[in-house]
Amino acid sequence: MKRLLTLTLLISFIGCNASYAFKTDKTVLKAGTEQNVDKKYNGKYNFKTDKIQPVKNKYEYINMAWWNQFNDQYLNDYIIRAVENNKDLKMATLTMNEYYQNVIMQRAGELPQLYAGFMPGYGKLIGSSSGGFGLPVIANYELDLFGKNHNKTTSVRKLYEAAILDEQAAYISIASAVGSVYVNIVKLDALIDLQENIVNLRKEIDDIMTVSNAEGIVSTSDLVKANEAYISGVADLVDLKKARTQLLHQLAVLVGDSPNNIEEYKRIDYKALKFSGVIPESVDSEIIMSRPDYMKAEKLLEKAGIDVRVARKEMLPTLSLGGGVLFNNKHIESLFTTSNMLWGFGGNIVQPFFMGGQLKANLKAKKIRYEKSLRNYEKINLTSMQEVNDSLVNVNMDREKLAKQKNIQELEQIDFGMTQEKYKEGVIAKLDLDQKQENLLNVQKMVYNTEFACLIDYINYYKAVAAKA
Secondary structure, eight states: OHHHHHHHHHHTTOOOOEEOOOOOOOOOOOTTSOOOOOSSOOOOOOOOOOOOOOOSOTHHHHTHHHHGGGOOHHHHHHHHHHHHHOHHHHHHHHHHHHHHHHHHHHHGGGSOEEEEOOEEEEEEETTEEEEEEEEEEEEEOOOOTTOHHHHHHHHHHHHHHHHHHHHHHHHHHHHHHHHHHHHHHHHHHHHHHHHHHHHHHHHHHHHHHHHHHHTTSSOHHHHHHHHHHHHHHHHHHHHHHHHHHHHHHHHHHHTTOOGGGGGGOOOOOTTTOOOOOOOOSSOOHHHHHTSHHHHHHHHHHHHHHHHHHHHHHTTSOEEEEEEEEEEEESSGGGTTOGGGEEEEEEEEEEOOOOOTTHHHHHHHHHHHHHHHHHHHHHHHHHHHHHHHHHHHHHHHHHHHHHHHHHHHHHHHHHHHHHHHHHHHTTSSOHHHHHHHHHHHHHHHHHHHHHHHHHHHHHHHHHHHTTTOO
């Protein structure tokens, strides 16, 4: 009787599940090529076997050679600091590592499992009682003849590969943000310099108008307008300085530093910041296909197809197999004796017949999710082309705009030179010269704004082509 109870206890530990499934038909699904996709789901998939791996050298993501074309060591240093210290990048890498651990956990379902335990106990039957010790060793293995568990592992791996692409996108995005913020700070340095000159001129004009009004040469209305222009110029200067300080704060956070240290942040002289690279007139489609968001959409589409496979296989019979050994003895010192060893092996086949529509609904839901992933993939394809084309249009149009504005600047410079000659000859007053100089400074502000807009366009192009510029 005691052996019967012990054997029953052992078998109660034994259990596992393995799914049988049929293979689905296959069709080719390739990224970056035009496909005739039926409006109705066809249930056919074939997914690429190439796997995306993380890189140890994160600088491979951001293409530092491209940033060297700005010929600005300060800019390079800030990007390097961001790669090393930016908190968003740290979190992106941690997220990628977390998904990798999920792959390992899921992959464990494909491997055999072994358990061991220790069971002290006491039993009593009619007329007798006894105590003893048990040491169960139980093994189970889920047969995966048609690959359901392997499909699940592959599905989870697609999420891991998508997280790798998210990490790459984060590095490109942060590098672009650092570059854009830095260029805008240098632009504000230029605008503040020009605005200070404008404020000085307006102050001088206001002083001249005050004296002229006292002598009855100009009206009080003109004096008020001059004073308003001076005050407005001072207010504009304050706004520019405020904007520069806020951008310095942003730069500090991007490089993982405290905003309290912005006074230490150096940058190049705005007259020396130039881009020596070449932006092409057009972009090859392979560059668009290498964008992280494009490849991520592809991975999520592959995952959705695999999930449909898994949902189909959930409807098929499951085979449960298991075995174990139990060493049982009254005295612990003789626990491992073979005379007190019991072993068992068993299995069962289970076919779900009625689940309240759960399995069928799950399959339909996975099909719908596949359709959504497919539409998202197509959308990303279109938006990727749009962003690249927009960046190229901005580059070309702003270059053309800058060329016209430089012509205006040259003409304004000639006009100002002629005004200086008139002033030296005594033909015009100092007030007229100051007003003409202010016009020239305003034209220079316009040119500076477009010059730096071109630099921002280059950075936007870099981001649009995923650092493959």
